[in-house]
Amino acid sequence: MQHLQQLLATENSQISQLLKLSLYGLEATLKQARIEYPNDPGKDLCENVILEIHNLLEPELITENPENVVIDEAKPDQLLNVLNELREVFNTDLELNFYLGNAPLQSQNDGDLWNEIHHKLLRVPEDLATNWKKRALEIAEKNGANLDYVNLEHLPFIKDEIIYSGLNGTVQARGLCLSKKAFFKSEIAPLYNSEDLQLLAGFLLLYTKFIEIYPDLHHALKSVFSFDVVSLKSQPEQRQLYLEALSDRLQRTQKTEENTDPIINLRAWIDMDEAIHSLVFVPPAERYSWWGKLQQESRRILKKVANKAIKAGHDVKIRQLSGLYADICAYSKDDVQLDHGGTPGEVLACLRLYTRINQEEHPGRVLFRSLR
Structure with missing residues (x-):
């Protein structure tokens, strides 16, 4: 434990950053496992491990109640009668x-x-x-x-x-x-200086918490599981793998910010945007919902990165795939078909943008509703 604390406290260390991100993912996985396996013989030890991880990452508990109001928590046995x-x-x-x-x-x-x-x-x-x-x-x-x-x-x-x-x-x-x-109290916030990178770090922290709150979240990140949309509740090991992939892409994006090649930076942002949009509900959230607009923040910044590449003289085209699946399937690959939600035959979510960079085409990836 002593060496973990020392490594976590090491400034300007990429290894320290990787450890922090991995611990956040492990903490989220154990919390969900504790809920899903209430009778597991390792439950008590799991509680202790979660507490140890939390104390490593968050020495000060993130709790907001500035007026020192005494909060009467909802009682578990409060029966469903009023509502x-x-x-x-x-x-x-x-x-x-x-x-x-x-x-x-x-x-x-x-x-x-x-x-x-x-x-x-x-x-x-x-x-x-x-x-x-x-x-x-x-x-x-x-x-x-x-x-x-x-x-x-x-x-x-x-x-x-x-x-x-x-x-x-x-x-x-x-x-x-x-x-x-709460964001700036986190351990990873000081590691990212620009507003754009802070947005990505915010997604990592927020997604970690959302996965704890929402039992019906899924992921469709191809590099982690390429065949289907995966429930993070029924397959808890996928939760850790997804969060690790998200944190890995965040680190790669940060490294490319130091690179003068705008195309390398753009490709990293495209990968990161895919990871952000691959955390989905089933049926997927509507594009103009709160969740949909939150995820669109990533694409707003991505457009800025693409414009920098264009100003540097590169031929760049980015397209978010939507509408009838028959109209866009030529621009996508390895799509995932769902049999419910939305309108049959339409795209339900664009996981990865279609891009053309200096005449080289890169297909997008979507979730779509089958016609049946």
Whole structure:
């Protein structure tokens, strides 16, 4: 343990950085394994290992509650009774089912139900999500619950944003927000100086936390598993492999920032963008949902990197593949077919952009809905 601490504290060390990123991924994997295997004989030791890793990476616990408000956590045995109406109308909404599939809500108490619904709303178009947030609040307030802007779980990212508020009163539920303070308290934030690289580091930290929160996340990163979309819940070993690949691509992108060749830098950004967009839901999130817009931040920066290469005299074309699959399949390769979600015959998500760099074509990769 002493040598681990010394290596982690070593400044300007690529090995130290690699160790930190690997430990973040291992921490996330063990937390999920603890949930999935509650009767495992190694559960108690697993708790201790998680605590040791956390103490190595985060000597100061990232908790935001500046007013020192006493938070009454939602009790596990808080039965589903106050928000029963909300559950029923959510499960039977046909427009939501189009984007989310027909899987019913699983929560067994009011606090968890509030979170599960708002998690799902991150995947639907923002106007639909906004209307449903208002409707959920009306039902909650009618039954004696109130919005709580203090009891929030803070996720590290490069901006501050309340994703959704918690509840107090008849229902105790914790909300969710993005936090710059949590990001800059992390061990890896100081390793990246530019805003663009900080965005990528923010994705790594945020994804690590999201994978803990969302049991229905999948990945479709070809370099890790090339044949299908993989559930991170049913195959926990894929969680670690995906996070390791994401951190590896982040490090490669950082190294190319020091390279004067804009094409080498561009290729690294394309690979990193693919890794970011390969963390998906099934059905995939709608492009103009909160989740879709979050991932588009990567492509916004990627366009800047491509423009630098163009200004340097290179012939660069980048295309995000969307619309009818029959119209774009000539520009993609190793695509993954899904049999539900979205409109049959259409692209559901563009995992990797199609690019043409100095007359050399590189196919993209998509998830698409089968015609059946």
